[in-house]
Amino acid sequence: MAEQIKTNRPYPIQVKLRDGRSAAIRVMEPHDLDKIVEFAKELPADDLLFLRTDITDRNVVKQWIDNIKNGHTITLLAEIDGELAAYASVHLDQARWTRHIGEIRVITLPRYRGTGLGRRLVAEVFDLARSLGLKKITAQMTTDQTAARAAFEHLGFQVEAMLSDWVEDRRGRARDLLIMTHDVAGFSDRIVA
Numbered sequence: 001m002a003e004q005i006k007t008n009r010p011y012p013i014q015v016k017l018r019d020g021r022s023a024a025i026r027v028m029e030p031h032d033l034d035k036i037v038e039f040a041k042e043l044p045a046d047d048l049l050f051l052r053t054d055i056t057d058r059n060v061v062k063q064w065i066d067n068i069k070n071g072h073t074i075t076l077l078a079e080i081d082g083e084l085a086a087y088a089s090v091h092l093d094q095a096r097w098t099r100h101i102g103e104i105r106v107i108t109l110p111r112y113r114g115t116g117l118g119r120r121l122v123a124e125v126f127d128l129a130r131s132l133g134l135k136k137i138t139a140q141m142t143t144d145q146t147a148a149r150a151a152f153e154h155l156g157f158q159v160e161a162m163l164s165d166w167v168e169d170r171r172g173r174a175r176d177l178l179i180m181t182h183d184v185a186g187f188s189d190r191i192v193a
């Protein structure tokens, strides 16, 4: 039976934001279900559309928690004055031939954006992903999610692929999807046939 991923990183940690406030970063636990559902209700419709799952749905969040319990996902939460302001997850690929790959997903509540929280959280979850021994770390976003692209580029992620018209927005308009990756310690260069 798989188990929740344990990290030896010293959470919770406090991080200072550009506006002088501080955020507490900690690992998401099963009892955070209601917090996530409340958080999701505050997200704009456009952001919800580009999430892989509808986290306003309690049952979907329960599945997320099951993924945490069985070690398929680990999520960091950032709280400001006790309110959930952002989260970032690493999803471990379950297929045998792609089990060295982890996908990062991140989102900040709009009222907390632009203060450095997203970048800090992505950096934390990226370190966590590397500490799990993942060799290739990926993130997916539409070409117009410029803040996300900036946050990942800052950590050395590069565009690996652009899939044209891959996703549809709320109005049914097609958008291009960017797949950004970070090749930990030159993993791809070491592959031999």
Ligand SMILES: CC(C)(COP(=O)(O)OP(=O)(O)OC[C@H]1O[C@@H](n2cnc3c(N)ncnc32)[C@H](O)[C@@H]1OP(=O)(O)O)[C@@H](O)C(=O)NCCC(=O)NCCS
Pocket: 047, 104, 105, 106, 107, 108, 109, 112, 113, 114, 115, 116, 117, 118, 119, 120, 139, 140, 141, 145, 146, 147, 148, 149, 150, 151, 154
């Ligand atoms: C991506 C996201 C998490 C960034 O969160 P944040 O808390 O605003 O992050 P930061 O304040 O650290 O900003 C991150 C970078 O984006 C830039 N940025 C912030 N808002 C921006 C905007 N509206 N347009 C362009 N760049 C922007 C910042 O300048 C920063 O880059 P820099 O460090 O090089 O200056 C947030 O915008 C978000 O939740 N977006 C919707 C979900 C999403 O796109 N997720 C990514 C899919 S994995």
